[in-house]
Amino acid sequence: MSHQNSTFRFRGRRYQVQGRITVRHRTYGLLQLLSRRGSASIVRDDCDRGCEERWLVSELGQKTLRELRSLQVLPERLSRQKLRVLQQLTDANPFAAAIIDCERRDHMTLIVSQWIPGESLSEWLRRQTGSRRRVSLHEALRLYRGLVRALSGFHRTTGLVHGDIHPDNFVMGSRSKWLIPIDYGSAWHALDAMSQRQTQGFRALWAAPEINLGKIGDQRSDQFSATLLLFVMLTGELPFDRLGGRAACFANPDSEPFWERPTDVILRYHSISHSATGSLSRFLDQVLAADPQERFATDAAWMSATEQLFRQLTESSRKGSLFDQLLKMLRTLRNRGRDISSIE
Incomplete structure (x- = not known):
C-alpha cells in the first residue's frame, strides 16, 4: 500500500505523509x-x-x-x-x-x-517576546542550571564538546519543563576542523569567539554558548550589541569595547539587588569572556558557580531589590500615619 500524500489522523491532529524512508x-x-x-x-x-x-x-x-x-x-x-x-x-x-x-x-x-512533546526553545522565546512577557529571573536561572548539569554530564560521558548550542537544538519539554537537547550531531565533528556551515550567519552568532576565529574549542566553548541562551531568555537579544560570539571578530584589543556590558542590559529588564548584581556581573564577565582561558577551567567549577549564583539571586528576588524595600517601608509609614490620624 502506498502512503505517499496520504492523510492520517493521530490524537486529534491530521498529518499528510510527504514521503517515506526505511x-x-x-x-x-x-x-x-x-x-x-x-x-x-x-x-x-x-x-x-x-x-x-x-x-x-x-x-x-x-x-x-x-x-x-x-x-x-x-x-x-x-x-x-x-x-x-x-x-x-x-x-x-x-x-x-x-x-x-x-x-x-x-x-x-x-x-x-x-519524540518529545513540547516546542523548540526558539519558538518558545518568540512566543514570550510576542506576548511582551519576559522570562522571570528565577525561571531563566532554573532552566540554565538544568542546562549546565546536562552539558556537564554530556562532557563527562562522551569526552566531547556539543559545539552547536542554539535555541533550535533544544525543546522546552511540555511534561518536564526542562530544556531537552534534541541534536547532538555537531558534537561528532573534530573541533579543529569545524565545517563552514557551523560558523556562518545564525550559527556564528551562537558559536564561541574562538570557534568564530577558527581556533580549537573545548568544553569552555559550550560554557559561552550556553550562557548566550541564558542572556536571551532574560533580555530577548544576544549580548555584545547582538553580535554574540561574533563580537570577537570586531573587537579592537587596543580600545574599550563599544557595546554595553551584559549585566547593564539585563538590569533594563529585571530588578536585582546591588549585591546580587555584583555576583551576576562577575559570573557573566567570566563565562562570557572572549578568551577561553578566562572562563571556568572545569565543568565542576562552572556548576558550582552556577548553583551559588542561583541561590543568591533567588534569595535576592524573594527579598526584593533595595528600591522595592524602600517603597515597602514608605507604604508602611504612610499607612501608620493614616492610622494615627484616624485615632486623633
Whole structure:
C-alpha cells in the first residue's frame, strides 16, 4: 500500500505523509520538516553530502499512524563507536530522547529517536517576546542550571564538546519543563576542523569567539554558548550589541569595547539587588569572556558557580531589590500615619 500524500489522523491532529524512508527494515512516513541545512532533501531522494535534516515521522500502519518519532539525518557516516557513545548518552539521561533505530549509509547517518512533546526553545522565546512577557529571573536561572548539569554530564560521558548550542537544538519539554537537547550531531565533528556551515550567519552568532576565529574549542566553548541562551531568555537579544560570539571578530584589543556590558542590559529588564548584581556581573564577565582561558577551567567549577549564583539571586528576588524595600517601608509609614490620624 502506498502512503505517499496520504492523510492520517493521530490524537486529534491530521498529518499528510510527504514521503517515506526505511531505516533498518522499518518504514517511516515523513510528516513534518522540523529543520534543514542545505538544499538537498531525503524527500526528493537527492540526499547528497552536506544534507542535514530533522523530521517528525511515524512508523506507518495500514490505516493509522503509530507513535510519533523524530528522524535526524546527519551529513556523515558515524562510526559504530560514536553511535554506541550516543546510545549510552541518551540512555543515561532521563530527559534525552531515546534512540529507537539508526542506520549508516554511504555518506550519512539516519537516527530515529523518541519524540518529545513540547516546542523548540526558539519558538518558545518568540512566543514570550510576542506576548511582551519576559522570562522571570528565577525561571531563566532554573532552566540554565538544568542546562549546565546536562552539558556537564554530556562532557563527562562522551569526552566531547556539543559545539552547536542554539535555541533550535533544544525543546522546552511540555511534561518536564526542562530544556531537552534534541541534536547532538555537531558534537561528532573534530573541533579543529569545524565545517563552514557551523560558523556562518545564525550559527556564528551562537558559536564561541574562538570557534568564530577558527581556533580549537573545548568544553569552555559550550560554557559561552550556553550562557548566550541564558542572556536571551532574560533580555530577548544576544549580548555584545547582538553580535554574540561574533563580537570577537570586531573587537579592537587596543580600545574599550563599544557595546554595553551584559549585566547593564539585563538590569533594563529585571530588578536585582546591588549585591546580587555584583555576583551576576562577575559570573557573566567570566563565562562570557572572549578568551577561553578566562572562563571556568572545569565543568565542576562552572556548576558550582552556577548553583551559588542561583541561590543568591533567588534569595535576592524573594527579598526584593533595595528600591522595592524602600517603597515597602514608605507604604508602611504612610499607612501608620493614616492610622494615627484616624485615632486623633
